Amino acid sequence: MIRIENLSKSFTLHNQGGAVIPVMGGASLTVSRGECVGLTGQSGAGKSTLMRMVYGNYLIAGGRLIVGDLDVATAEPRQIIALRRQTLGYVSQFLRVVPRVPTLDVVAEPLLALGTPTAEARDRAAALLKRLNIPERLWPLSPTTFSGGEQQRVNIARGFAHAYPALLLDEPTASLDATNREVVLTLIEEAKARGAAILGIFHDEAARARVCDRQVDVTGFTPKAAA
């Protein structure tokens, strides 16, 4: 479902003397349907960079990156927009939403964007919020004022609202208590069971051991510092 071949990336800092910083080279991995692959490596090794490239958030310098049947490395913005809407979900560590929009609608939005009838989308959103133990009295409120853990759970509900065939998870269990951590791990297991291909970053080692079928250390993709 996700196939990465010889991927490379560098940043050129035009306003800092034109410094070119290579951050990744020779990255290759695959994620099949129903499989969860965990990215490991020290902070700064390039785990998030790789995830952002898969999502089309960072431009790709070289190599191939296939999600479904689209090569993200050469795709038009319009194709990436469609990919994100239908195929590729992303639970980031940060919730970025239009202020004042009720939590229920924030979670229902990915479904509404696909043309799901409003009532059905809200029902699905409500079921997920309930599972993730967000009190019902908070649903009509904007999540911008919620605690870190609550925002994290709203973000997860949003990421699981549509049954994406491929999912990117960036620290989905960080800042969660034991009960909610268990809910999230079960959601991941359910997504795998329905055939979703998942690429994730988990600092929580026990969580990683439980849901990941394989682990890939991105240190091998980090270019060696120039002498």
Next chain:
Amino acid sequence: MSLHSTEFSQKVHAPDQPLLQVEGLTKRYGPRIGCADVSFDLYPGEVLGIVGESGSGKSTLLSCLAGHQRPDLGRIAYDGRDMLAMSETDRRRLSRTDWAYVHQNPRDGLRMGVSAGGNVGERLMAVGARHYGQIRGKAVDWLGRVEIAADRVDDRPSAFSGGMQQRLQIARNLVTSPRLVFMDEPTGGLDVSVQARLLDLLRGLVRDLGLSVIIVTHDLAVVRLLAHRLMVMKSGRVVEQGLTDQVLDDPQHAYTQLLVSSVLQV
């Protein structure tokens, strides 16, 4: 005038065909460049943001696209029709039925001597609405959507604050369900809370009605939340364009890098 209402009701959505195609658009003011060699396609349901410093050609580009100015070179096709070869009458009809233009200064987009309800209602009448009760009902509904209370419907815009005038202008423009909306710094003078409400309203219209929007703004936070794609202009030229979050998070051009790194964090 039945032609108008027929055209209005037969708006077709064909997401695989671009709604607007622009090629090599160039406008000079004597020896100075307004905008040069701008090309892009805009599809139904897409929001294109245009950012850049003052004088970079954003507003010139927008006014050429909307037919307020004639470009010196280039091609603009709307729904497959060549806009630069179109008669003035046809163009004006399009600008009433299919297009809307939200001006930076609400006074440029409102009739200051007509009541708020009248400002919204006259757009409906221009596309064939005649039933007074329905027109008034729809006007009040749209004023509500932009958070103008029903008891202000008979007041003139001159009695409104700047922010209220801007919200009224937006209601006046969106009431006829246009297919393409041009916006020139629409959220500049608004309170942040109203701005948020408008962003939500616009996103809903884009999603549910397939509205296409071209929005010129200074506000990178607004484009991040609203625009699918982003175009960065400098000295009349497009220096970078792409997916909005990609351009903001991984800018390639020196000017975009400067623009993004200069934003103050809140």
